[in-house]
Amino acid sequence: MKLDRDSIEWAIDSLDKHGDTDLFPKPVELKIIKELGDDAIDFIADIDISNHEPGAPRRFIVPKDDLSVRPATQLDPLDSIIFTAIMYQFGKGIEDRRSPVYDSKVFSYRFDTSANGDLYSSNDAWNEFWNQSRYLASQYKYALSVDISDFYNQIYHHTVENELIAAGFPNQVNKWVQNLFQTVSSKVSRGVPVGPHASHLIAESSLIPIDNSLSTRGIKYCRFVDDFVVFTDDESVARKHLYEIAGILDKQQRLQLQKSKTKIIASSDFIRYAREMIEDRPINDIENHILSIIRRHSNGNPYKSILFSELSDDELKEFNSEAIEKILSDYLSSDEPDYIRLRWFLRRLTQVGHEAAVNFCLDNFEDMIPAITEIARYFVAVSSKEVQLDWKDIGGKLLELLENDVVKSNEYFQISILSLFGNEPELNHIDRLVDIYKTASSFLKRKIIIAAAESKKGDWLRELKEDAPAMDPWQKRAYLFATNQLQAEERKFLIRHITDLDNPLEKLIADWVK
Numbered sequence: 001m002k003l004d005r006d007s008i009e010w011a012i013d014s015l016d017k018h019g020d021t022d023l024f025p026k027p028v029e030l031k032i033i034k035e036l037g038d039d040a041i042d043f044i045a046d047i048d049i050s051n052h053e054p055g056a057p058r059r060f061i062v063p064k065d066d067l068s069v070r071p072a073t074q075l076d077p078l079d080s081i082i083f084t085a086i087m088y089q090f091g092k093g094i095e096d097r098r099s100p101v102y103d104s105k106v107f108s109y110r111f112d113t114s115a116n117g118d119l120y121s122s123n124d125a126w127n128e129f130w131n132q133s134r135y136l137a138s139q140y141k142y143a144l145s146v147d148i149s150d151f152y153n154q155i156y157h158h159t160v161e162n163e164l165i166a167a168g169f170p171n172q173v174n175k176w177v178q179n180l181f182q183t184v185s186s187k188v189s190r191g192v193p194v195g196p197h198a199s200h201l202i203a204e205s206s207l208i209p210i211d212n213s214l215s216t217r218g219i220k221y222c223r224f225v226d227d228f229v230v231f232t233d234d235e236s237v238a239r240k241h242l243y244e245i246a247g248i249l250d251k252q253q254r255l256q257l258q259k260s261k262t263k264i265i266a267s268s269d270f271i272r273y274a275r276e277m278i279e280d281r282p283i284n285d286i287e288n289h290i291l292s293i294i295r296r297h298s299n300g301n302p303y304k305s306i307l308f309s310e311l312s313d314d315e316l317k318e319f320n321s322e323a324i325e326k327i328l329s330d331y332l333s334s335d336e337p338d339y340i341r342l343r344w345f346l347r348r349l350t351q352v353g354h355e356a357a358v359n360f361c362l363d364n365f366e367d368m369i370p371a372i373t374e375i376a377r378y379f380v381a382v383s384s385k386e387v388q389l390d391w392k393d394i395g396g397k398l399l400e401l402l403e404n405d406v407v408k409s410n411e412y413f414q415i416s417i418l419s420l421f422g423n424e425p426e427l428n429h430i431d432r433l434v435d436i437y438k439t440a441s442s443f444l445k446r447k448i449i450i451a452a453a454e455s456k457k458g459d460w461l462r463e464l465k466e467d468a469p470a471m472d473p474w475q476k477r478a479y480l481f482a483t484n485q486l487q488a489e490e491r492k493f494l495i496r497h498i499t500d501l502d503n504p505l506e507k508l509i510a511d512w513v514k
Helices: 005-018 028-036 038-045 077-095 125-139 157-166 171-184 199-206 208-216 235-253 267-277 285-298 313-318 321-333 339-352 355-363 365-383 391-401 411-423 430-437 442-454 458-462 473-485 488-498 504-513
Strands: 058-063 069-074 142-147 221-224 227-232 263-266
Touching: 005 028, 005 038, 005 077, 028 038, 028 077, 028 473, 028 504, 038 077, 038 504, 058 365, 058 411, 077 171, 077 199, 077 504, 125 142, 125 221, 125 227, 125 267, 142 235, 142 267, 157 171, 157 199, 157 208, 199 208, 208 235, 227 235, 235 263, 263 267, 285 313, 285 321, 285 339, 321 339, 321 355, 321 365, 339 355, 339 365, 355 365, 355 391, 365 411, 391 411, 411 430, 411 442, 430 442, 442 458, 442 473, 458 473, 473 488, 473 504, 488 504
Parallel strands: none
Antiparallel strands: 058 069, 142 227, 142 263, 221 227
16 A cells, blocks of 8 residues: 555655654754655655565653653654654544544644644643643532553553554554554554654544543543543542543553552642643743743744744844843752743744853753753754854863763763754864764764764765665664765765665665765
């Protein structure tokens, strides 16, 4: 079976705009496929997914907040396109079986491909969930809050398979999705990849039977992903609902509740808590003013990049180092830093790409480690603007961070830092990167190869050609990309000898290099 060409094109555009995950820097392969245009679309649309084996994903431990972590997966870039195209083409079948939007029960990841090139509709679903929860709490005396333990990693593949059949997914498509999940989970029959945007709709499909069971019992609740809030006028009834939910989760999918997040709360206390969870609650008047400028130019769209030319001189003056650093300092100075809000503010700052927070992030990096993904994306956004920064000095500070014991303990931190050198060649220090390459892991070597290519270091890259055939898939693709720095005849000879023509992604990169 082959996917529709329109679905492939939409998936490529969406991944180019939003990246393949919220956690990892966008892989260079997506840039290449976007640049190939119709040739890549036609090539991928001709793939029979019934016979297409998923490529090697990569998996890292990433920070969730200050002291909690989670495993996250970055799919082979071609698989990201296919997975996204499948959700685009067939996802409405899942959405049609979910609790209707107008019931105001389920707020997370409502499928709507008209929304900003994304798979989902409301950019404000989190706030809508908490506002509705506040409203319902005002109508009842108690709120029961529960959370599924390790949800994404415990989703049962057989449940997903049944739900995709019920949603009308073709058999060949369903089998490919199951094969993808088996590849990611190393043949364990549980878990969907954390990271890919398309995974969210799969996760929501697995909860359709749970939502149906709760509604059948007449339980009044709201849900955002695996967070449930149940409302009742009687504390004993809240306890009864707790045991009912625990039983439903166990019988349906052998899922369990997270003990630390299971609470029965008086409505007045819950309303205060829900108000704190709403994102748009600036920590001080300076942030409130900054956010009002961003909203004015983005129309509330958190994905829209804002050009400096769109800002007036007076507005640009508001993005000064003193103001931005005051906001960030206030978030970090509390006894329990609010990393959720800190990350949210960094994402808003990324929309503008103003350089005011760069030095603060570097100087306070260890305190901001739970926001490392947002810091990396912010730096990438700044590097794409014409700003006055001492990039070489910043590059030196970034390399110093690689010697930090916490950074050295986690490969995800390291690739996030090294990815910046591939996005901004003026960070320089290629000599130190080459030295790091000697003892680096294959994933870090990939980042250094890309940085060397962007810095036009063809002579050093030539020295790696004998190692190329033994490189792992991710490193080898980076090297194929980097051969564009070699002379034409040398490049042609090299890609002919190291490209696996049976590997469609390597074939696409080789075509781009040629």
